[in-house]
Amino acid sequence: MRLHFVLFAAAAAFLATCEAVPAAGRSELSKMVSPTSAMSTNAVQNTGRFLRTSKTAEDENDDDDDNDGEDSDDDEERTFDRNIAKWRNIFDDYYRMGTSVDDVAKDLGAAYYIGKYGKNLGKLSKKEEYQKWVAFKAYLEKIKNGEIAAPK
Numbered sequence: 146m147r148l149h150f151v152l153f154a155a156a157a158a159f160l161a162t163c164e165a166v167p168a169a170g171r172s173e174l175s176k177m178v179s180p181t182s183a184m185s186t187n188a189v190q191n192t193g194r195f196l197r198t199s200k201t202a203e204d205e206n207d208d209d210d211d212n213d214g215e216d217s218d219d220d221e222e223r224t225f226d227r228n229i230a231k232w233r234n235i236f237d238d239y240y241r242m243g244t245s246v247d248d249v250a251k252d253l254g255a256a257y258y259i260g261k262y263g264k265n266l267g268k269l270s271k272k273e274e275y276q277k278w279v280a281f282k283a284y285l286e287k288i289k290n291g292e293i294a295a296p297k
Contacts, residue, residue: 228283236284237296240284240285240295240296250278255275258274
C-alpha cells in the first residue's frame with residue numbers, strides 16, 4: 146500500500162515540475178472559445194424574450210407622468226371590451242332571458258373549470274369558457290354603470 150502512495154507522489158511531483166507547452170501556437174489560441182462567451186449562450190437561446198434591465202433616456206425623462214397602476218387597469222379593461230364585443234350577441238341573449246351569472250357559468254362550462262382549478266388563475270384564465278364568463282360579468286357591470294346600453 147505504501148508503494149501506491151510513493152508512486153502517486155512521484156507522479157504528482159513529475160507533473161508539477163514538468164514544463165508542458167501547449168501544441169497550439171499563439172494564433173490558434175486566440176481562436177479558441179473564451180469562458181465568457183460560453184456563459185452568454187443563455188442570451189442567444191432566449192432571443193425571443195427581451196427584458197430591459199436599465200432605463201433608457203426616454204424612461205428617465207418621463208418619470209413625472211408615469212401611472213403604473215392605471216396602465217395595467219387600462220390593459221385589462223381593453224381586454225374585457227374586446228371580449229365583450231366578440232361575444233356581444235351571446236351576452237345580449239343571456240341578458241334578455243334574465244340568466245343569472247351562476248347559470249351562465251354552468252351553461253358555458255366555466256363552473257367546471259372553476260371547480261377543477263380553484264383559485265389557480267394561471268390555468269383558469271387560459272380557458273375560453275372562463276374568459277367568456279368573466280367578460281359576461283364585466284358586461285353586466287357596464288350595463289349597470291350605464292357604459293353600455295341594455296339590449297331590448
